[in-house]
Structure formats: structure tokens, C-alpha cells
Amino acid sequence: MEEETLLQFLDLAEKLKCHTRHSWTSSGRQESVAEHVYRLLVFAWLVREEFPDYDMNRVMELALFHDMGEALTGDIPAFEKDKEDEKKEEQAQEKIAGMLPEPYRERLADIFREVEKKETKESRLLAALDKLEALIQHNEADLSTWLPLEYDLQLTYGQEQTKSIPYMKKLRKRVYEDSVKKMEEA
Template sequence: MDHDTLLGFLGLAEKLKCRTRHSWTSSGRHESVAEHVYRLMVFAWLVRDEFPDVDMNRVMELALFHDMGEAVTGDIPAFEKTGEDEKTEGEAQEEIAGLLPGPRGEKLREIFREVREKQTPEARLVNAMDKLEALIQHNEADLSTWLPLEYDLQLTYGEKETRDIPWMAALRERVNRDSVEKIKKED
């Protein structure tokens, strides 16, 4: 890869540090997309032994790039995202993959496609972990950062994505208990 291409792509990836998410950190500031991606990678590394039949290197590769389109579009909270937003993000992903020459660009297109289609065990696991990481982050943030709709959403978000992955479904239940306890403390 030539230096200009490398530096250009790294410059785009740097935007993930600048793009904030709806989530707040435990220190009281908005989380960046890059921080979310980093923790999703750590999450995948930590649970790799729980999924011996899943290619965890692929999971980590999918997790690494799953939100790359947000370098262009910014983050849109799941409860606000529309079909048009998903189309725009898909177009941004195509633009991003086009920055890389030949096989590398095609490899990135394949990653984006796999994440979007959620047909492989690896993509479904990344999707479940992505939802759970957001829930965990919400539980770590101060309750004052929650929107009123998040009190219910925190107890339902990610159910569908984790349902068919028993270990993740059990973790979802554990996170759910933490959410209930957090909400009770406010009362």
C-alpha cells in the first residue's frame, strides 16, 4: 500500500475518535465511536473461549470495522435510525472501501456486507455484542444521562439479537438485572 493511501485511510479512521455516540461514559462525557469499537474488540477477545465453533479472529475483524461508516455519517442512535439512514451509511461504506486499492478494498466491502447482512455466526455474534456493549455502557453512565425512553429500551434492546446465542442471552439477562437495580436506586 502506498503511503498516501495509508495516511488517507488512517485520517478517515481518526474521525471515529471525533464522532461521539449517544452513550455517555462513567466520567460524564460522550463516548466516541472509536471507544465503542475498541471496547467491542476487548469484549470479543474476552469471550473467545465461549464460542469454540466461531471464528473469533473474524469476529474481531468484523467488530473492528462495523461502525466505520460513522466516520462519514456520524452516529445515529438506534432508536432514531431510519431505513434512509442505513442506506446513507451503506453508501458511506462503499465510499470508504473505494479508498483502498484492489483486494484490500474488496476485503473491506466483504466485511461491510457480512456485518450488514448478519447471516454468518460471526456477524450475528458481533451484532449481539454490539447491542450488549451499548447496554453495559448505559449502565456505567450516570442515570441522569438517560432519556425517558431509555428506561424501557434498556430492558428490551438486544433481546432479538441475543436470543439465539445462549451465552449472550444469559449475559443479556445479567445486564438486564444491573439495569433494573440502577433504575431502582433512582427511586
């Protein structure tokens, strides 16, 4: 890859360190998009043995780039995202993939499409992992960082994405129980 293209793309990826998410860390600061992506990759790596029939390298590749559009758009919390925001993210992804020469351009465009369409078992697993990572992060954060609507979200978010994957459904139940316990202790 040409040096200028490589450096420009890395500069764009650096923006994921700068954009904060709605979630807070256990130390009391907002997490960056890059931190979420990193932990999502760790999560996928840790559960890889639970999914012997999945291409877990593909799951991790999807995870690596699933929020790349946020380098241009910033994070938009799921409970605020609308069709216009989704369109902006899609346009950002097209622009980002367009920065790269072939074969990287088409490979990244394929990743973006697979994440969006959720037609493969790997992309559906990624969606489940992504939702659970956010829920786990909320459980680790101080309750004072939660918005009022997040009390219900902690109990319902990610149910749809995890229900057809037995291991993830079981883990979602555990995260639910942790959320309830956190709320009761407050």
C-alpha cells in the same frame, strides 16, 4: 500500500475518535465511536473461549470495521435510525472501501456486507456483542444521561440478537438485572 492511500485512510479512521455516540461514559462525557469499537473488540476477545466453534478473529475483524461508515455519517442512535440513514451509511461504506486498493477494497466490502446481512454465526455474534456493549455502557453512565425512552430500551434492546446464542442470552439477562437495579436505586 501506497503511503498517500494509507495516510488518507488513517485520517478517515481518526474521525471515529471525533464523532461522539449517544452513550455517556462513567466519567460524565460522551463516548466516541472509536471508544465503542475498542471496547467491543475487548469484549469479543474476553468471550472467545465461550465460542470454540466460532472464528473469533473474524468476529474481531467485523467489530473493527462495523461502525466505519460513521467516520462519514457520524453516529445515529438506533432509536432514531431510519431507512434513509441506513442508505447513507451504506453509501459511506462503499465510498470508504473504494478508497483502498485491491485486495483491501474487496475485503473491506466483504466485511461491510457480512455485518449488514448477518447470515454468518460470526456476524450474528457481533450484533449481539454490539448491542450488549451499548447496554453495559448505559448501565455504567449516570442515570441523568438517559433519555426517558431509554428506561424501556435498557430492558428490551438486544433481546432479539442474543436470544439464540445461549451464552449471550445469559449475559443479556444479567445486564437486564443490572439495569433494573440501577433504575430502582435512583
